[in-house]
Amino acid sequence: xxxxxxxxxxxxxxxxxxxxxxxxxxxxxxxxxxxxxxxxxxxxxxxxxxxxxxxxxxxxxxxxxxxxxxxxxxxxxxxxxxxxxxxxxxxxxxxxxxxxxxxxxxxxxxxxxxxxxxxxxxxxxxxxxxxxxxxxxxxxxxxxxxxxxxxxxxxxxxxxxxxxxxxxxxxxxxxxxxxxxxxxxxxxxxxxxxxxxxxxxxxxxxxxxxxxxxxx
Numbered sequence: 001x002x003x004x005x006x007x008x009x010x011x012x013x014x015x016x017x018x019x020x021x022x023x024x025x026x027x028x029x030x031x032x033x034x035x036x037x038x039x040x041x042x043x044x045x046x047x048x049x050x051x052x053x054x055x056x057x058x059x060x061x062x063x064x065x066x067x068x069x070x071x072x073x074x075x076x077x078x079x080x081x082x083x084x085x086x087x088x089x090x091x092x093x094x095x096x097x098x099x100x101x102x103x104x105x106x107x108x109x110x111x112x113x114x115x116x117x118x119x120x121x122x123x124x125x126x127x128x129x130x131x132x133x134x135x136x137x138x139x140x141x142x143x144x145x146x147x148x149x150x151x152x153x154x155x156x157x158x159x160x161x162x163x164x165x166x167x168x169x170x171x172x173x174x175x176x177x178x179x180x181x182x183x184x185x186x187x188x189x190x191x192x193x194x195x196x197x198x199x200x201x202x203x204x205x206x207x208x209x210x211x212x213x214x215x216x
Contacts, residue, residue: 027056034060039070050081058085059093066096066105075106086117094121095129102132111142122153123199127160131170138177151177151189156196 030045043064049057062081065074079100085093098117101110115136121129134153137146154174161167178186 027054030057030060039064041070043070050084053084053088055085055088055090055093058082058088059090059096062093062096075100077106079106086120089124091121091124091126091129094118094124095126098129098132111136113142115142120199122156125160125198127157127162127170128166130154130157130160131166131173134177135173138173147177147181148185148189148192151181151186152192152196155190155193 026045026049030042030049033039033041033045043061046057046060046064050061058081062078062085064070065078065081067073071077079097082093082097082100086097094117098114098121099105100107101117102114103109107113115133118129118133118136122133130153133143134150134157136142137144137150137153139145143149151174154170154177157170158167158174161170181189
């Protein structure tokens with residue numbers, strides 16, 4: 001399984017900025033500071049929001065700790081903030097928390113916890129989480145080995161991921177798994193994918209962009 005990669009904040013920041021209301025607020029001011037590479041100011045603006053429970057700010061602070069921007073790089077602190085936001089239903093944070101567990105970044109490596117959080121993000125149509133969850137099922141890491149479930153999630157990811165390298169990787173993974181399956185198993189996986197429905201939207205204070213993964 002190709003290692004999962006924590007998402008980059010920039011793509012999420014741009015998407016959130018475009019969706020933000022016209023009037024300024026601390027969250028948007030933090031986005032502007034981030035775009036200007038004033039990461040210390042971004043931390044100063046986001047931290048009070050994060051400490052009072054704003055899931056978007058919690059995720060952004062966690063990503064700054066993961067990247068070492070405006071703060072000393074600290075995977076444990078990053079994972080702690082991701083957990084706070086993930087528990088509120090933030091799909092980006094759920095994904096990054098899953099990666100933390102998959103790679104042992106700031107937390108003890110735990111494939112079962114990784115699978116749990118990938119599943120929560122996957123249930124919100126996050127393509128990268130769907131792909132990683134499918135690969136875990138294919139390998140039997142953190143979940144029972146199950147090619148039917150693997151193919152289901154990977155097929156869903158092909159439709160959720162943006163065009164480009166990520167979708168191509170998913171298409172290759174889809175073929176690799178399908179080559180090990182009977183025609184009956186493939187039909188069952190496709191039926192499961194067709195009948196799948198995303199989880200009901202959880203209460204959250206931010207839009208849910210589909211970020212691009214990148215090397216840390």
